[in-house]
Amino acid sequence: MEWKKCLSFLLAGLLLLIPTKVLAVDFEISKVDIEARLNEDGTAEVTERHTYDFDGDFNGVTRELHPKQGASIDEFKAFENGKRLKVERDENFYKIYRSGDDETITVELQYQIEGGVEKFQDGAEFYWPFFDERNESDYGEMAITIFPPAPASDVTFLGYDAAYDTASLLEGGTVSFNMGDVSAGENGDIRVVFEPELFPALSGKNGTIRPIIETEKLRLAEQQAAFQENQQSVSRLGSLAIAAIGAILAWLFGGAWFQSRQNKRAAVKDNEKDFFVPEEKMSLPATIYFTKSSMLSSNAIAAALMDLVRKGNTKQIAEDKFELVDRQTPFTHEEILMELLFDQVGQSSSFETADVVAYTKKEATAEAYREAIASWNSEVAKEVKQQTLYSKKKGVRWFAALLAALTIVLTVFFGIYELFPLMTLALLFVLTSFSFAVFYKPLTAEGRKMREEWKQLEKTMKDLPEDTWHQLSKDEKLRAYLYLLGVESHSTDKKAQSFARAETFMHRSDSESFTLNPILLAAVFVSADTNSTAHASSSSSASFGGGAGGGGGGSGAF
Incomplete structure (x- = not known):
């Protein structure tokens, strides 16, 4: 289970429960x-x-x-x-x-x-x-x-x-x-x-009128007495129910955590062998999406472009210029990327990196670029979903959904009887149960193995001996190199060192056929993203009962 992602959804849901007025x-x-x-x-x-x-x-x-x-x-x-x-x-x-x-x-x-x-x-x-x-x-x-x-x-x-x-x-x-x-x-x-x-x-x-008032007083007093009696009963039974729900949720999350840890240990144990580059089971962008982040960065776009060079769909004829060779590909997201770069940005058969920056500087085309990248990201996500990387666990998720529904009923009763501390706790349990039902999709054995293999590659690249690197095939070197480019955010020294290590190996062994300047290429797509986002921000900044006898009212400000 992706715990960090679930936690973010949980926190976001809690914020939504806080009463606010616009x-x-x-x-x-x-x-x-x-x-x-x-x-x-x-x-x-x-x-x-x-x-x-x-x-x-x-x-x-x-x-x-x-x-x-x-x-x-x-x-x-x-x-x-x-x-x-x-x-x-x-x-x-x-x-x-x-x-x-x-x-x-x-x-x-x-x-x-x-x-x-x-x-x-x-x-x-x-x-x-x-x-x-x-x-x-x-x-x-x-x-x-x-x-x-x-x-x-x-x-x-x-x-x-x-x-x-x-x-x-x-x-x-x-x-x-x-x-x-x-x-x-x-x-x-x-x-x-x-x-x-x-x-x-x-x-x-x-x-x-006075008898009517006295009758109303008696009615309200009886109503209040009944309310207080029911309030005590609901409080007593509700406290037991909340404790039981809390125990069930602890069991659900504890069991999920234990199972995830066991699967991870098994996957790590399987990977305790000599350095290797994992098999190509998905496209490079899909692998990055699955192993690192569902929001693909500008580095991932650069890596996806170079992966098209590796596959022979495109050709790098200069450090800043690419030529289209073959549009045939099994992946829709690769078609989208080639159409964007060669048809929209370039001149159908080729494009230069400077064209990308110029294309996104224009407000008329910046939106088209942003929409194409969003479509590309969406199609990458579809490829990942088509794999058997996550277990659906329908039974336990339906159980969590039923638990959320039962807790909603409790929440309503707590609100009616003004048991606000219990109501707040019940709302938290509703959100927690619902989040579990929606987002609990633990990794399958295959998914866990794939994720741990790529993590292991990223980890071991820092201290990888050069002779071990030379034992890899050219395709393995390229896939390892491009994966590190795609996941690299320069946020930690460890990642930067791993990427620099691979880059050194690449230039020593394959410099004649590989002219990639990762800093330049990543900077191009970072600049393009900044330009398109700036245009999007500027275009969206424009401004845009009764009581007694039907009476009543309220107050406010402007």
């Missing part, structure tokens, strides 16, 4: 204080103070206010330190203009609610959603305070969802809901009932 500006709403002062006619004068902590440039803040059915929002204004701010309204969405950079500001919003209070025979109710699931921002230290039009003594109140069990009765009948941190997407409706006599200018309705 916003034009980076900000936090650290504090929200909302005051609603009720009038005798049933209107409400609302003052909201939102504290924003901005990181970077910003142009202003937003507030979305959806009035519940039968009510309306009027006279919306915004201030900062008493200074009035410009406001633009688009139906229920308000943009408040206040630009800056890396600041903490407090914006005060003022507006009036018409129709927010309903008067019954036994009480007048203010039932309002100041935010709902449409809100896309987290609120910090949120408090909502409701003031009666005059001191009240008979007050009933209730909060839903984020507002549940957060209210307290203050002096004069004022009710304060101290919710603390409220996550984006949460509801938090509030209901407060005062004496009907405090609203003489408001027309009354038949029926009573």
Whole structure:
């Protein structure tokens, strides 16, 4: 199994699980204080103070206010330190203009609610959603305070969802809901009932409201008690299930690691003999792809070109010039490479290395070069896939997929019952199980043997005696030499020494038929890659529910 590749996918998946929002500006709403002062006619004068902590440039803040059915929002204004701010309204969405950079500001919003209070025979109710699931921002230290039009003594109140069990009765009948941190997407409706006599200018309705509130209180209390009981049961059983899943995953990964290590030891033992160049079971680019990296470098392109010279498809007539000899090849990726270099870059029958650099400097042709190289890389990958180098292991992978599905069910229950530490662990196990199911394809005995043989060649070239090199056939020397060229990244002294060693051998024994300058040739394709990537980067840089009665809203910035 390719553990490094799987680990990279695992880390990438973990990052995807972290909640993120794509916003034009980076900000936090650290504090929200909302005051609603009720009038005798049933209107409400609302003052909201939102504290924003901005990181970077910003142009202003937003507030979305959806009035519940039968009510309306009027006279919306915004201030900062008493200074009035410009406001633009688009139906229920308000943009408040206040630009800056890396600041903490407090914006005060003022507006009036018409129709927010309903008067019954036994009480007048203010039932309002100041935010709902449409809100896309987290609120910090949120408090909502409701003031009666005059001191009240008979007050009933209730909060839903984020507002549940957060209210307290203050002096004069004022009710304060101290919710603390409220996550984006949460509801938090509030209901407060005062004496009907405090609203003489408001027309009354038949029926009573206080029994309804008391029934709702009882329902929510029973619901909360049942929730807590279920939460404890889910926590207890879920902890056991998570422990079992963790043990199964440890068994899966441990078994895979042990099997891989055993196969590797067997392959290394088989290769403990005199130096040799492995058999040519795949093309050179496919061998490099399989043994070193699935992202073939510019060095690999240079090696692929010289491999065409080795096979007789092309001919090197000068250090910087190549001639096409024979287009016939069993590999599609070699056809693509010859078509790119001779037909697109060159003059059909020949090309010069300088032509490659010039071709990629032009924006019109740089994209064609990049697409051809991507197609070449894709066809190399197809050749590798056609080999029996990886074991499919369908049984164990389906088992891992089933484990991931079962863990997803657990994750949902943990989320419902707010068991967030267990939910996080379950998400990690889901990703781990799914990654195992998708990416676990251990090497077959043939694949392991091939990989270890080429690793052994790369390792032993550093100290290889010259007489051993001379015992190889010309074709073996070329294949060894070109493999080292293709995998060489000059990232370590050991690799550079191995390649230099082979290069010395080549020039001593085959200088008449091999005029390769690896530094020059690799530099050509590195330059071409840089040019085509630069053009690609420049071309892609252009810019491009409801709460009570259907009411609610949220906050943001721009």
